[in-house]
Each structure stands twice: as structure tokens, then as C-alpha cells.
Amino acid sequence: MLLREIINIYELLDRADASGQMVAHYLQSIRPDCHVTVNRLQGPKGGTDMVKVTIPGKNGKSSGGSAPTIGLLGRLGGLGARPERLGFVSDGDGALVALACAAKLLDMQQKGDFLEGDVFISTHVCPDAPTQPHDPVPFMGSPVEMYQVNQEEVSADLDGILVVDTTKGNRIINARGFAISPTVKQGYILKVSDDLLDLMQITTGRLPLVFALSQQDITPYGNGLYHLNSILQPATATDAPVVGIAITAETAVPGCATGACHFDDCESAARFMVEVAKAFTRGQCALYDKEEFALIQKLYGGMEHFQTKGRC
Numbered sequence: 001m002l003l004r005e006i007i008n009i010y011e012l013l014d015r016a017d018a019s020g021q022m023v024a025h026y027l028q029s030i031r032p033d034c035h036v037t038v039n040r041l042q043g044p045k046g047g048t049d050m051v052k053v054t055i056p057g058k059n060g061k062s063s064g065g066s067a068p069t070i071g072l073l074g075r076l077g078g079l080g081a082r083p084e085r086l087g088f089v090s091d092g093d094g095a096l097v098a099l100a101c102a103a104k105l106l107d108m109q110q111k112g113d114f115l116e117g118d119v120f121i122s123t124h125v126c127p128d129a130p131t132q133p134h135d136p137v138p139f140m141g142s143p144v145e146m147y148q149v150n151q152e153e154v155s156a157d158l159d160g161i162l163v164v165d166t167t168k169g170n171r172i173i174n175a176r177g178f179a180i181s182p183t184v185k186q187g188y189i190l191k192v193s194d195d196l197l198d199l200m201q202i203t204t205g206r207l208p209l210v211f212a213l214s215q216q217d218i219t220p221y222g223n224g225l226y227h228l229n230s231i232l233q234p235a236t237a238t239d240a241p242v243v244g245i246a247i248t249a250e251t252a253v254p255g256c257a258t259g260a261c262h263f264d265d266c267e268s269a270a271r272f273m274v275e276v277a278k279a280f281t282r283g284q285c286a287l288y289d290k291e292e293f294a295l296i297q298k299l300y301g302g303m304e305h306f307q308t309k310g311r312c
Helices: 003-013 021-032 090-110 146-153 196-203 233-237 263-281 290-300
Strands: 035-043 048-056 072-075 119-126 160-166 177-180 242-248
Touching: 003 021, 003 090, 003 263, 021 035, 021 048, 021 090, 021 119, 035 146, 048 090, 048 146, 048 233, 072 090, 072 146, 072 233, 072 263, 090 119, 090 160, 090 242, 090 263, 119 146, 160 233, 160 263, 177 196, 177 263, 196 263, 242 263
Parallel strands: 072 119, 072 160, 160 242
Antiparallel strands: 035 048, 048 119, 177 242
């Protein structure tokens, strides 16, 4: 259960002076030796605090071990749209869930439970991000460029990545809760992971939800193509398999809307991500079939050009 972590993180983020340092102090209050860094990023429309947390496992790479490393990334434009809107916006759920995962994993270590491999968690804290037009409802913009965030979040150490992002401003998935994407790797949209479907059924007690992806969605921002949102943007900067964890709604909700955070949905998504981290780092959860991926590359070649902006 992560409801306490969701509420505590929400109280830190739902304020006009929210900062990465506040988050770092909270995480260090759970486990004083927590390895958390805060880096201020400046972009064309302002700045934001990148928060990165590394939680070492019993047999993790950070201590010379061989267990897989998973990244849990919280995607968003901003936590708030001040001064245009007052309060925590719908778009902030990605940061809320990712940081709740960090708080839970640190609390588990304080109580003697250590995952097998390392977990890397990253998001950013910006209480005054810009907004931008989008159909069918307005999106939150970002004070920094997408490539800046990718450079901070994605590294060669990650063997698999889950990206959690509010995905309510669309008509692609129309259900309350969260949905997962097919796995994306090196320009390919692969089949949905059976292991993730199993864990989703267990953690929610319901049939799993999967949202559709188009080829445009897995290309970099800035190429003029339509994107559902930024949930799969990390896949443009890594060879590791990437899966989107979308916080969803039955109706199209603007990313800049306040009063639209549903704690039960965020808690379910965070609990699922923690369970995936447990299984993945002990080698019991595959995000893709390695043999089939080798075969599809042999049959059809590489698709890495979809990780670039193309010929434009």
C-alpha cells in the first residue's frame, strides 16, 4: 500500500514554492543515506529541478553485482501552471507516482527489505510551467526541452524503463485507473509484455488495460508529427525496452486542469511499478522477448531511424 507515500508527496508538490530540495529532504528523512541529487535545468521557457534517486539492490550494478537495473521515470510538463492556474495540475501525476515509488522503496529498505537489483528513479519539479494548445484539450508545456530531460534520465545502466505520465487528454483510452503500452525498443513497437499483464491483474484485481500506440508516438518531439503525449519519449534516447504507464480517465481531461488528481489511481499505478521493480531486478519479469526481437531485426532490419527526427 502506497497511499501514505502518495499523500505525503502530494503535500510537498502542491505548493507554489515546491522544489527539488524539498523532495530530497523528505526522501532523506525516510532513509538518511538515500542517494538523491537535485540538478537545476534551465530551458527556453524557464527552469525546473531534476530529482534523481538511486536505490541500490543486494546484487545491483552499483555494488559490482549482476542483477538488472530498472528505471522508473515520472514524465510531466509541470506540477502547476501558475499564475494561470492555482494548485496541482493533472499533468503532475507522473512526478507524484514516481516519487511515491522512491519513498516506498526507501521505506522498505529501512524495514529490512532490499530488492535484488538497483532502481533508478527520476522526475522533475516545476510549480509554474507554461501551457500549450492541444486537441482535444490543452496540454501542459515544459520549461525545458525534451532532449534535456532525456539526457538527465536515460543512461546505459538501465536494462528496462517504465515511464509514468498523465495520459488523460485524449480519446485513445477511456477508463479510470492506469493503462500500459506495448513495449518499445529501438524504433519497434513490440507485443505487450505478458509478465506485465499478469502483474497488472494481480495488483489491480481487474482485467488489464492497454493503450494503443502509433508510430508517430515513439518518434522524437520537434519533428512536426502528432504525439499522444511525451510518455514514450525516453524510448528515443535508449536501446533499453521502454513501457509507458499511463494514468487515465474516462473523459478527456486537460493537463492543466486542477482538482483532477485521483489518489486511488495514482496509488494503484505506483504499487504496480514497485511490484514490477521487484520482479524485474530478480529476473522474473521480461519487458520483451529477446529471441523474437533478434528474429524481427533479422527479418526486417533495424528501425533505429525512428529514434531520430528523420530527414526534416
